[in-house]
Amino acid sequence: MSYPTQPVCLPDTNLPRLVVVGGGFAGMNLIKHLPKGRFQVVLIDKNNFHQFQPLLYQVASAGIEPDSIAMPLRKRFKGYPGFYFRMAEVLEIDAVRRRLITDIGWIAYDYLVIATGSETNYFGLHDVQANAIGMKSIRDALNMRSLILQNLEQAVYTCDKQEQQACTTFVVVGGGPAGVEMAGALAEFKRYILPADYPELHQEDMQIYLLEAGNRLLAGMSEKAGQKALKYLQDLGVHVDLGAMVQSYDGETVRIKDREPLRARTVIWTAGVKGSHPGGIPREVVGAGNRLLVDEYNRVKGFERIFAIGDVAAMVSDAYPKGHPMVAQPAIQQGRHLAGNLLRLLEGQPLRPFVYHDKGSMATVGKRKAVADIGKRRLAGRLAWWLWSVVHLLAISGFRNKLLVMLNWMWSYFTYEKGNRLIIRRYKPRAQQQKPAGQPET
Ligand SMILES: Cc1cc2nc3c(=O)[nH]c(=O)nc-3n(C[C@H](O)[C@H](O)[C@H](O)COP(=O)(O)OP(=O)(O)OC[C@H]3O[C@@H](n4cnc5c(N)ncnc54)[C@H](O)[C@@H]3O)c2cc1C
Incomplete structure (x- = not known):
């Protein structure tokens, strides 16, 4: 350099x-x-903005607009004496x-x-990195939203049954909070949006898989939280496969150790950072x-x-x-x-050591269910979901953003709608973007 x-x-x-x-x-x-x-x-x-990563999955699943989880950094520190921002x-x-x-x-x-x-963290799986889609930024979430909707559009216009099945199979890898929340949001999409927007497709055409290499979901939370999340996802029709170690993904087929391969056009990777x-x-x-x-x-x-x-x-x-x-x-x-x-x-004073105060962890599954470990208390169901909603709403930066997210949630709570189903910019997986000039696009 x-x-x-x-x-x-x-x-x-x-x-x-x-x-x-x-x-x-x-x-x-x-x-x-x-x-x-x-x-x-x-x-x-x-970036010239702060991003609220815990709600990226809601942008990806068309639940909220990207702007409502971002805060321009210049705006956040406007008027701070001696503060300068450089992008x-x-x-x-x-x-x-x-x-x-x-x-x-x-x-x-x-x-x-x-x-x-x-x-x-793709753990050295280069083909997965090139073809799957991560969830770390608003850009990732918008790409994911486009990819999900593009694949459903393609499923409608293709006459090839196998092709259609690949387009309507959604694989989420990683059973931590991000993977559980994303799989739950896709299941809600399948239940409420698919029949309304894509009447040519049957609900059972859309299949959602959550693959986790470990033997339980939400490994960072209590055993009870993991079991509850598993049950909620299964009730929503998600195929949860524990002990499923992904080995490769070429954009078409997910290969999993000791399992049958899965054909899927959308693979969402939340297996690690x-x-x-x-x-x-x-x-x-x-x-x-x-x-x-x-x-x-x-x-x-x-x-x-x-x-x-x-x-x-x-x-x-x-x-x-x-x-x-x-x-x-x-x-x-x-x-x-x-x-x-x-x-x-x-001021030349001695420094104080950092002590972490663990305030607990939570994850939501679908629209009205969540799990929460707060101290020794293990909450699950609707109460945990309300708690999750309030905590996340309070944590979002800026009054306008809190209001926008709350309005979106209320809208979706009462109407079962997800109002942001837009393909603003078509997404191409990285492997396709890097094709040498002159090669046809798939
Ligand atoms: C999908 C998802 C869901 C999550 N859900 C939850 C949750 O429910 N609850 C929870 O507590 N935590 C959650 N997390 C984790 C949480 O978001 C992170 O722990 C938290 O953001 C870490 O804060 P940070 O300031 O260390 O890093 P970040 O918030 O990631 O900020 C890092 C910043 O550094 C900038 N940056 C990076 N490299 C450079 C560079 N070289 N030059 C200039 N700028 C750079 C980035 O643009 C970014 O703005 C989630 C994370 C993800 C990805």
Whole structure:
């Protein structure tokens, strides 16, 4: 990689410059809790918006519009003194010169916080990566929405029965919360939307599979939550296959260890994530799952002025030997905690170690059912669903967004409708996009 010659334009300042890479839950909460006027804060993100990932599956299944789960970062921090946003992708950290190398030039820092989150982990299955579709961003969710609808359109116009079956078979891989929620949303789509929009197709033509390599669903939650989710999905007609290890997917056929292959045009991959960070970090500081090893103050091991928070950070302890779970709460709490520690650092006070307060976990299955583990309490059914709805509504950034999501939910609750069934931009799987020029498109 060539070193950029130009610095990114930023105002001169006497304040220490704190550069935060990533405006996700961790980065946003850090900046929100920083003392005003003590740092020049530069937020860098490759997108100009924050995205609320827990509701991506609802965008993908046409339940809500993408805008309602996104918040422009400039709007979020409008009026913050000493705050600057630069839309850029950070490529490398030059810790010796205390600079970040980005695709728009270099940026010097006094303190650096890496809050770059995670990316889909395909576990080295290159053909799956090229042909399946991940769920990590609004772009992914919109692509997924297009692909689902395109395949149903194709199922209607093709006379070939086998082709039709491939178009109406939907495979979700990964039985964590994202996979369970996506499979439930597809099942609702099949029940309520398919008969209305595609009367030429029979309901039983649309088949939904949820493949999980482990022996239960929702492995990060209680046994009861896993069993309830399994029952709810089966009641919705989803084929849940436990112990099903996907080995390959060529865009047409999913090959599964010790199972019959499945022909499907839509394969949604939610089977794992791994830490995502720029280059320049020594190998010995990168732990399991590509996460950065940090001490109890979220300082990247071996670096005085570089911190990491959220999904990308692994704070290994007896209680959390693999680091904290890669969910929103550790990211939010670490962001908030680090804000206090950065002030302590400026004032020469001792730093305080981070302590995680587990507020519980939940997952929804279809429209009116959910499971929730809150402390020792195990909730399931409609009460858990109401709790899930309130918690998610409160967590969405911005009043307008909360209102939009709530209206969509109310609309769908009473009418069984999903109002965003639009193919705005046709989606082509990556393998097809990379076809050499001159080759016909399939
Ligand atoms: C489909 C799905 C469903 C989920 N559901 C739940 C749920 O129900 N409950 C829950 O608690 N958690 C859930 N999670 C997990 C939760 O969203 C993450 O744990 C959380 O977003 C982590 O926050 P973060 O700030 O560490 O990273 P992110 O929120 O991912 O933010 C990272 C930011 O960094 C930016 N970035 C990355 N690399 C670069 C770079 N090189 N240069 C510039 N910018 C960069 C990205 O654009 C992004 O804005 C879900 C995740 C997914 C994908």
